[in-house]
Amino acid sequence: MRQTTSNEESEDASPRRGGKVQGSQTLLRGLDMLDKVTDGPIKLADLAQRMGLTRSTTHRLANALIDRGFLTFLPREGYQLGPKLLHLGFLAQSRTDLVQVARPLIEELAAQTEDTVHLGRLDNDQALYLDKIPGRRRVEISSRVGDRQPLTSTGLGKALLLDDTPVRWQKLFDDDQAAGAPRADYALWLDRMYGYVTEGRAYDLEENEDLIRCVAAPVRDASGKIAAAISVSSAAQYMDDARMAALTADVRAAADRISAELGWRPQADAAEAPATRKRGKDKG
Template sequence: MRRDTSNAESDPAEKKAGPKVQGSQTLIRGLDMLDKVIDGPIKLAELSARMGLTRSTTHRLANALIDRGFLTYLPRDGYQLGPKLIQLGFLAQSQADIVQIARPRMEELATRTEDTVHLGRLDGELALYLDKIPGRRRVEISSRIGDRQPLTSTGLGKALLIDGNEAEWERIFQSDQAQGAPRADRETWFERMRGYAEAGHAYDLEENEDLIRCVAAPVRDVSGKIVAAISVSSAAQYMDDERMAELSSEVRDTAQQISTDLGWSPDVRPPRRSRR
C-alpha cells in the first residue's frame, strides 16, 4: 500500500494517555476516520480539520489504516477507502442470513399486530416464502415456507416489484395471467401498483386468497436494492381499509429496520428508473 510519507510533527497530548485509554481512543478515531473519507479522496489538511486532530496524529493514524488496507493514499488526491473494506463488505454480505436477521423484527411485528407475518424474496418470477410466523388470531392462512406464489397477486410479490418500471410490470403481469394467476383487471392492477410504488408499500386485497388481506413492504440491502419483502396477513374482517392504512407505516418501519440490519442506510437510494 502507498503510504503518505509527508512530514508531520508529534502530538504531545497522546503521550499523556495510558495504554488502555490510548488504545480505545485510537480504535474510535480509526473508525471515525473511515466515516470522514466515505465521500471520496480527501487531503491531509481537510481530514485533520474534520477529525479535530493535529496533522501529525491524523497522518500517523491514516498510515496505520493504509498498512491494514482500510485506506489508500493518492499523492495528488489524498486519502480514500481501501480494498480491505471491499473484501469485508463482500464477506459480510455473503454471511448475512436474511431469515435469521429478519426473524427478531418479524416476531416483534407479529406480537404487536397479532397477525401472521411472512418473509419472502424473488425466485425467478415468483415470490418464494422464506419464513412465516403465525398470528394469535384464529385465522387459517394457507401459505407455507417454501411456497412459490405469483408476484402480481400477492402483497409480498407486489412489494418486490415496487422498484420496477411499467415495461417490467407489463411482462410479469401478462406472464402471471398466462400461467394461471388469479384473474385481474390490467388497468386496476397498474393503477394500484403506481400508488404502491409512490407509497413504499403494497396490498393484497383478497387477490391471492379469498377473505385474506395483507400489507407488505420491501427490504433492501446495503446498495439499496430490494432483496426481500415482509407482509402482515389476516382475515378480511380484521383488515378493513382503515386498519390496513394504519398498518402500512408499521410494516414499512419494520422492513426498514431489517434493511438497516442488512447494512442499508436511508441515504442510499437505488438508481432512479423510469416508470415507462
C-alpha cells in the same frame, strides 16, 4: 527533530498514559475516519477538519489504515475506502442468514399486530416464502414456508418489485396472468404500483386469496438493493383501508430494522426509484 504543536500534544499526550486508553481511542478514531470517507474521496485538509484533528495526526492515522487496506489514497483526489472493506463486506453478507436475522423482528411484528407475518425473497420470477409467523387471530392463511407465489398478485411479491421498471412490471404481470394468476386489470394494477413506490410499501387487496389482505415492505441489503420483503396478512374483516394505512408505519419500520441488520444505511438524498421517473416521463 520535529517539534509538535500544542494541539498535537493535547491530542496525543493523554492516550500515552495507559495502553488500553491509547488503543481504544486509536481504534475509535480509525472507525470514525472510515465513516468520514464513505461519501467518496476526501482531501487531507477536509478530512482533518471533519475528524477535529491536526493534519499530521490525521495523516498518520490514515496511513495506518492504508497499510491495512482499509483506505486507499488517490493523487489529487484524496482518501477513499479500501479493498479490505469490500472483502469484509462480501464475507459478512455471504455469511448472513436472512431468516435468522429477521426471525426475532418478524416475531415481534406478529405479536404487535396479532396477524400473520411472512418473510420472502425473489426466486426465478416468483415470491419464495422463507418464514411464516402465525398470528393470534383465528384466520386461516394457506401459505407455507417453501411456497412460491406470483409476484404481481401478492403484497410481498409487489414489495420485491418496487425498484423495478414498468417494462419489467408489465412482463411479469403478463407472465403471471398467462400462468394462471387471478385475473386483474393491468391499468389499475399499474396505477396502484406507482402509489406503492411512493409510499415504500405494497398492498394485497384480496388479489391472491379471497378475503385475505396484507401490507408488505421491502428489505434491503448493504448495497441498498431489495433482498427480501415482509408482509402482515389477515382476514379482510380485520384489514379495512384505515387499518392497512395505519399498519404501514409498523411494517416499514420492521423491514428497515431487518435491513439495518443486513448492513443497509438509508440515504436522505437517494435517487428516485426508476418507476417514479418513468411515470413522470409518461405524463409529460
